[in-house]
Amino acid sequence: MFSSLKRFLIGRPLKSTELGEQKLNKLKALAVLSSDALSSVAYGTEQILLVLATIGAIAFWYSLPIAIGVLILLMALILSYRQIIYSYPHGGGAYVVSKTNLGVNPGLIAGGSLLVDYILTVAVSVSAGTDAITSAFPTLHQYTVGIAIAMVVFITILNLRGINESASVLAYPVYLFVLALVILIIVGIFRIINGQVPSTLHTPVGTAVPGITLFLLLRAFASGCSALTGVEAISNAVPNFKEPAAKNAAKTLVMMGFILAFLFVGVTFLAYWYGIAPKAEETVVSQLASEVFGRSAMYYFIQGATALILILAANTGFSAFPLLAYNLASDKYMPRMYLIRGDRLGYSNGIITLGLASILVIVAFNGQTEQLIPLYAVGVFIPFTLSQTGMIVKWVREKPTGWVPKLLTNLLGAAITLTVLCIFFITKFTQVWAVLVFLPIIVFIFHQIHKHYDAVAEQLRVNPNEIPDKIEGNVVLVPVAGITKVVEQSLNYAQAIGDYVFAVYVAFDRESMLRMEGKWKKWRPDVRLVTLFSYYRDLITPISKLVDTIESKAEERNYTVTVLIPQFIPKKGWHNFLHNQSSVLLRLYLLYKKNVIVSTVPYRLHK
């Protein structure tokens, strides 16, 4: 039943050889991997204006130079991530770049902060999408958390079906959003050119603004930079592209850069020109759309597309997280399970982990995840900075032909991202300090995992010079509860594999002990029965003591000790309730505490 439900939700299992068909072409990849970055347009401008609004509408013209600053940063990031894609075509992005060029710890810091970041991305974007829905239908407000969880589950299932399939579903909304905003910007500018927008709505660029400070401008810039989160996703997911993967990924990245730049600058410019001020109850994009189109069908189309993309931004995390986890796991910094491809050839464990973790975040913050936005902007600028720096080191070390312009690109990128990072810590410390706590913890865990795997590998290594002790024989212990067919079958098997066979009976009172001994002598005089008495009506303690005694003698003579535990296999699941599970407990106890081999002899019930 479980497996048919699974097949219904996820689809039929795919053969490993079908992997090629699961790769993405550029158009689908753009949709899946840039939804996070593109969705930032929906709130990036607003973030800048919110900071400037603390001075007043007179300061809004500063949004234009700030947008240009963000644009320069975007360009530097696109150019340098393009270089990363070509240099590291197996994906892993900031983690691999930092690890290779800067060392293990910078790599783990980059990887760890990206992992956390993708979890936050999913939580924040799904919550934002849910807010858009509950704003439209206020009666749903009390179910916010439930709706958000349902969405995460939906996206998780979609991704478990495979990236190609999820891309097919998700491409439409992304392109709809791009289309909607492009129309908005073009019509908006057309109206300006036509003179339909009075120029009194905005203060001219260059107006002196009393009370403006560098701190405030930097804070506004940092806020605007939150529009750049998600730019790195493509570099993590290069292996998901159709061949030639690196080339396709690089092209997709540049395409995304242009779209993002156009939309961001367009929205910021229009917001400035139309004199739009951020409001608590209405987003900047919504105000803009209603200025340009009125409350027409076009307005609702733009709003709908925006809500959709906010939810789908989560999907970028689902594409990038499992690959990053794979990279960390193949370097033994994360559990091995992240290496396994699931039924549909995705790294399902990564997908499921991301889904569960983001649900946890949503529940923990009761669906109010806005305060996490600065945290996750910082979480993305740390790997930005580290990967740029890593590339600088690479160019200086390797000095390939034409390395100087490449070096300059990354130098510029590193300088800007480091600056932004510093601005974040200076201007928003109260919101981002948590990153300084959890990053060291994550890196510590990575190292603990690595240490464990190394220790295991060392313990498992076969030493050809060391000849293991030859096993001279086998002592077999059969716990028995009475004289039944199960016991008969177990004893026969025990005699087939063992040199010495003991049956063990634990009695809770003297009479049953004597009775058992009497019956046994008549039934199987060939097998020695050891009877033990338990004062405390407990099987495990007396059997475990007997095992100790036998084991120490067996060890001297290089005998192994096997405990044969019969187990009922009832015909129906609920029958398990009707049989005491002492055999299960006994098995686990002996396996974990004693140096014996535990064999389970199934006894299948037919009725």
Next chain:
Amino acid sequence: MFSSLKRFLIGRPLKSTELGEQKLNKLKALAVLSSDALSSVAYGTEQILLVLATIGAIAFWYSLPIAIGVLILLMALILSYRQIIYSYPHGGGAYVVSKTNLGVNPGLIAGGSLLVDYILTVAVSVSAGTDAITSAFPTLHQYTVGIAIAMVVFITILNLRGINESASVLAYPVYLFVLALVILIIVGIFRIINGQVPSTLHTPVGTAVPGITLFLLLRAFASGCSALTGVEAISNAVPNFKEPAAKNAAKTLVMMGFILAFLFVGVTFLAYWYGIAPKAEETVVSQLASEVFGRSAMYYFIQGATALILILAANTGFSAFPLLAYNLASDKYMPRMYLIRGDRLGYSNGIITLGLASILVIVAFNGQTEQLIPLYAVGVFIPFTLSQTGMIVKWVREKPTGWVPKLLTNLLGAAITLTVLCIFFITKFTQVWAVLVFLPIIVFIFHQIHKHYDAVAEQLRVNPNEIPDKIEGNVVLVPVAGITKVVEQSLNYAQAIGDYVFAVYVAFDRESMLRMEGKWKKWRPDVRLVTLFSYYRDLITPISKLVDTIESKAEERNYTVTVLIPQFIPKKGWHNFLHNQSSVLLRLYLLYKKNVIVSTVPYRLHK
């Protein structure tokens, strides 16, 4: 850690030989086993008056003849349960009596309805006690369910510590309650005799009441009979008494009868004489106490003792349920686990089941369990009737010396209880119909369980004439994931116990398959390696197919098949997350689906 917490809560384990010390003397038994019945005094009179109040205060004098009717029923029940105790000194009460004399199904109906009844008793009485507390401290009202659950947990733990210990704790409140009500009744009557109570407060007995109907009077009588629930508990718990158990139990029963009769008649009489009408916001006992004592310390003492006994009524269920479950389990109508004595010699599984089930009921009804009272009154009159009828059959069949008065006692009892049962169904059908649904279901489940145990016993029986096939040899399969010490150890063991040993390697791609084959040939040419290819990256399917092939060949030659599965035993619990649990899944699959013996070879990691 778990075991020390357990020891702290429950106490040190007791030896089986200490069982005698856990038996109850009469005083403690009276407290534990009659708290349910005695607590009914707190609401019995009120139930009668509530029905009469639908006519008006003029009808209240009918409460006196109704109380006498209840008294007669009580007497009949006490006398006949006394006879049951002597005839069935091993406990089991109505279940054993009905089963022995009327047949299996009447027995199961009696047993099933009592089991459900005890669960309802606990839920209802704990909820009532919680109501008393939240009435005194209204700020606690929002935590009603939480407080009720905490109380059930507390009583459960107390009972897990052993009946003797719980009796020592619980005896005080029961005797306090009896003392409080005795004082109330004596002082109340004293004031009447002293002429301090005006006789205008009540209508004289015999006043004509317009609009009174037989239906209404019967309904009031049935409501009054709810004061008799819990009378049967002593007969179920005879084995908990100190020797001579039957004699002590019978004496305790009679003692309880006198106390119950005195308190019930006393409260009903005073309520009539003082002209007390039931109010939504104050109980009859509370009104009575405040009439007699004013709001003095004595009033609060009576109220406190009443709240306590309402909660402790639950404890009667905890004494009787496990013993009833034991009786049903030893007849194979309930799972065998109810036969096991826990660390403290109580039947812990029954205690825990009762605790969990009543918490479920409390949660399901959100702590508002009053509507369950009629249901559980019916649930107790069914076994009352069945056990009386059973005794009639017994006397007629066996005809011991002096059987006629015994027969008459039970005839009277059966007649009254059957009448009450009919009255319940006629006058309160909408509240009690559920019993007609769940009783058949419960009896059906009992039979299914019985059938299963019989089938198992038959399948396990050793047939001395049937000589089992001799095992001619053993084929051992060792799934390997690489060349490691674990594999080395497993192969050595496999060679020691097996006649044919195969190593099995499942590859997910061609390269790793060829690589493994090459390495294996150099390392262990003496063991045959079977390599399998899995298109779907899944271990279980290919291995299970191989097992099928080998098994069918082995069966022909009377060979057994053993699959040796190595399992890491990591040093720390969390390390388990770092190792794929495919070996666990493989083991369970093979055990449940294939006819092979599954052996686990532990490999203990030291770091």
